[in-house]
Amino acid sequence: MAVADGAVTSLSLRTWYSSLTLPPGTPPNWVFGPVWGLLYVLIGVAGWLIWRRCGASRPVRLWGWQLLANALWMPAFFGLRSPALGLGVIAALLVLIAVTIHAFSRISRVSAWLMVPYFVWTSYAAYLNAGIWWLNTT
Numbered sequence: 001m002a003v004a005d006g007a008v009t010s011l012s013l014r015t016w017y018s019s020l021t022l023p024p025g026t027p028p029n030w031v032f033g034p035v036w037g038l039l040y041v042l043i044g045v046a047g048w049l050i051w052r053r054c055g056a057s058r059p060v061r062l063w064g065w066q067l068l069a070n071a072l073w074m075p076a077f078f079g080l081r082s083p084a085l086g087l088g089v090i091a092a093l094l095v096l097i098a099v100t101i102h103a104f105s106r107i108s109r110v111s112a113w114l115m116v117p118y119f120v121w122t123s124y125a126a127y128l129n130a131g132i133w134w135l136n137t138t
Contacts, residue, residue, distance in 0.1 A: 016081050023131025039118045043067070046114035050107055059103035066096035070122075083133035090126045097122060 047063045054060060069092055077086030097119045105112035 017078070020132055021135040023128055023135060026128055026131075035121060039121055042114045043118055046104060046111040049111045049114075050104055053107055059100065059107060062096065062100040062103050066093060066100050069093040069096050077129065083129055083136065087126070087129050087133055090122065090129050094119070094122055094126060 043063075047060065050057070050063065051060050069089060073086055073089045073093065076082055076089045097115065101112050101115045101119060104115060
């Protein structure tokens with residue numbers, strides 16, 4: 001999935017995305033890779049800690065659902081070139097992350113806190129997504 005997402009993103013970055021009006025506070029493109037790399041490590045450790053304690057439990061399934069929603073954002077936004085659809089996906093993703101954090105907090109405060117930077121960054125990404133949708137609606 002990551003390879004396909006990367007291929008779709010790379011092509012759209014060079015063409016469609018570079019032609020868009022971006023909202024204030026948009027970082028340079030090179031920032032996204034390292035930030036997401038670090039976040040995926042934190043998300044992975046958080047999920048592993050919960051899985052180690054509870055196995056294939058409801059919190060682990062929630063963790064999987066939020067990962068799926070995360071993976072769907074790139075094809076929605078970049079693949080279909082649809083900021084509106086991307087905004088819908090990222091809104092659902094934020095809900096899933098919040099519910100996952102809540103479920104994790106009942107088992108491991110460390111795991112819950114490891115997910116917080118992901119929620120914060122995804123909230124920022126939602127702002128960027130909404131700004132792109134708003135500034136480029138024709």
